[in-house]
Amino acid sequence: MTHDTLVFDIETQNFFTDPEVGWHNYDALKISVVGVYSYEKDKYFCLEEHEREELAALFAGATRLVGFSSKRYDVPVLHLFFQRFAPRLELDLWRKEHVDILEYVVGATGERISLSKLSAANLGEAKTRHGWEAISLYRKGQIDELKEYCLKDVELTRRLFELGTDRGYLLVPDKRNGEVTKVEFPLAHAAARLF
Numbered sequence: 001m002t003h004d005t006l007v008f009d010i011e012t013q014n015f016f017t018d019p020e021v022g023w024h025n026y027d028a029l030k031i032s033v034v035g036v037y038s039y040e041k042d043k044y045f046c047l048e049e050h051e052r053e054e055l056a057a058l059f060a061g062a063t064r065l066v067g068f069s070s071k072r073y074d075v076p077v078l079h080l081f082f083q084r085f086a087p088r089l090e091l092d093l094w095r096k097e098h099v100d101i102l103e104y105v106v107g108a109t110g111e112r113i114s115l116s117k118l119s120a121a122n123l124g125e126a127k128t129r130h131g132w133e134a135i136s137l138y139r140k141g142q143i144d145e146l147k148e149y150c151l152k153d154v155e156l157t158r159r160l161f162e163l164g165t166d167r168g169y170l171l172v173p174d175k176r177n178g179e180v181t182k183v184e185f186p187l188a189h190a191a192a193r194l195f
Contacts, residue, residue, distance in 0.1 A: 004040035005064040007158040010074045011035075011134040011150050026076045032138040034078065035150035037158050044154065046147040056086040062096060068115045068157045069102040099187065101160055105172055108183040113172060119156045121171045121180065122163055127152065
């Protein structure tokens, strides 16, 4: 049994706003790619829906999952995916330790912020594409570009996770006036690190 920490992000073929889906209908969402960074392997992966066995093996070996807004979107979609396609593994993502960076920000400020703005404030680097483009890339068959986009989100999330853990806080700009607030990161300091 391994004790890996995974930083991850999913992209889907469709979204809640599609007529055939409907809001909060997670069952109707279909995965296009899943980007993952494994601390144990020190390696990035970006796997497609048909690579479900490799994907399930990665998540089965993880004790901690790190994401951005992942409890609201990524985990429900991926959990249902594993229930459908890898039921014998009995892989329950809800039972794993989970660090959702956005959840900490919202808990401290009461406001949601984009990964792009949070990355710009803390890392000096914003995203170069928007989330809605991921579905368009998939539908156009631009899978290499889609994987590149997804893995960039994983990289930014990983860097925010490490920065917050190392220094104990993240800087969060107010979306109305730009005023910056220090938000304590609950896994601060080396003793709490699993990577």
